[in-house]
Amino acid sequence: MERIYVCNTGSDSISSINLPDLSSNSILIKNNEDPVGPHGICLWNDYLLTANNYNNSLSKISIKDNRLISYYIGAHCNDVKTYNQLAYIVCGEGNSILVFDLEKEKIISEIPSGNYPHSIEINQLTGLGVIANMESDCITVIDCNENKALFSYKVGEYPLKAMFSQNGQYIYVNESKIGSEERGCLRVIRVNNQLTSEKVITVGKYPVDFCLDEEKEVGYVTNFGEGSISIVHFIKGEIKRILVGGMPRGIIKVKNSIFVGDNLGDRVLKIDINKKVIIPVGKEPNGMTYYSDKSIIN
Template sequence: MKYIFVCNTAGDTLSKINLKDYSVESLPLELGEKPVGPHGIDYYNGNIITTNNYSNSISIFSLMANKEIKNIHVGAHPNDVKVFKDKAYVLCGESNSLVVVDLNKESMICEVFLGARAFPHSIEIYPEKDIAYISNMEGHSITVIDCLKNRAIDNIKAPEYPTKILLSKDKKKLYLCESYLGMDIDGYISVISTDSNEIVKRIKVGGSPVDIFEEDERLYITNFSEGYLSIVDLKKEREIKKIFVGGMPRGIIKYKEDIFIGNNMNGKVIKLNLKERIIKTITVGKEPNAMILVDYPQKTVD
């Protein structure tokens, strides 16, 4: 059984969407301080882990128990999290740092400073190389982290306000959303070589791209400020289609012929069927943000 879990930042809840019948269960996050503000999400060993913007913590939500089982303080304004070798790599925006947490001992291992005014926003891990890539939204850069030594080993200059970073399926490239947030210009997707750590291509998309999904030589990008979905053909290296979905599209997941997009403005997830061109709305919580697809209770795609 497959489900999509959605972080509702203003609702202090997760929404659990059943992909068989599209029913929704609201799951409260109650163990930490209030408000919570779940923002980033990952899967780990039968659990969902969220970063909580407002309570400065991460929550561990058990899929088997169907409830939050732990809340761990990590630092100011955590934005995103990825788990690697039983450790949570957490980005704390206001302290401009990466916090590494031992999930077995539930304690902090170390904190890596990423630079003044970095405001780290998104993290991706290349497990075979023991490397993490961090997009620093206000630092206009990508920090490369050695996960064995927990230290920065490179810094890649990026264009304005990079948001989501994603490792390609073949692991030869990184895709980076150049959002240009607050500017009245279109954003781009930077394509970065994982061998050279250099930008090798920039592909123009829409206004304020903030999330990205890759499948079958295509990228699907949400453009937050203009309400459009961009579809990029990776072989042609260009945007081939834009679809108006409305609102403020945020998190995105593709499953079979359906694309699921969180509308941050109105507490809905949009289900867009690409084959039949049918749009359905699913009511979730306030300010839906990051999402994850779970093959219950084990396999995930984010």
């Protein structure tokens, strides 16, 4: 069994898309009338975790039976990723990462970041995490083994996402330049004894998210401001731009397909080499994650 889970910020729900038939259903993640605003999503064991913008919480949803538990975390939760039994939640208005023990169900640490952190990614091999800080135009590298910030590194304007390569030797940063007339960039930074900016690849207008295919040395970038996807080669630069319409945000690659959330059209687009399939979801799709139940033979 394979699925893609999509946060629908505007409808307080998660869309579960079954692969390969692309059927979908909705999981509500609210217990009362107050808006929740799920924005970032990740997996932990047999649970989905969502970072919720509007009620400042972390939700834990059972994949098996949709059972929901929510925890108050802090101001404006933008994203969440896990390392071992710990969840690292980005608090945009608190300028910090709150570390939540999922087994003990309590906050155990707070790690300072730059101004208005937007996203976090953690390299499971090294235990290092990287945060994109929108308003201070920098990334923060943290040690998840010690739960402390290591250093910050200045990048371009309004970075929305940063990610380590699988081997930990590179960091990729999505510089959105929101509010300007300039096109955005994907920056490639080498990690050695110090960080060194190796390449800046120009993409479309207001890039907000990206995913990587490291074997092919290629990245896929959603350009929110022009309804397109940039395909970039880490050495050659942008090699193709695909017009998809709407306001594309979240993006993931599963096998040979790209899945893109359209924040304006309330849909997910499945894009293959020769065709595009439209999958209706909830309002304002944002964060996305892929789930595979290895106990089931497909």
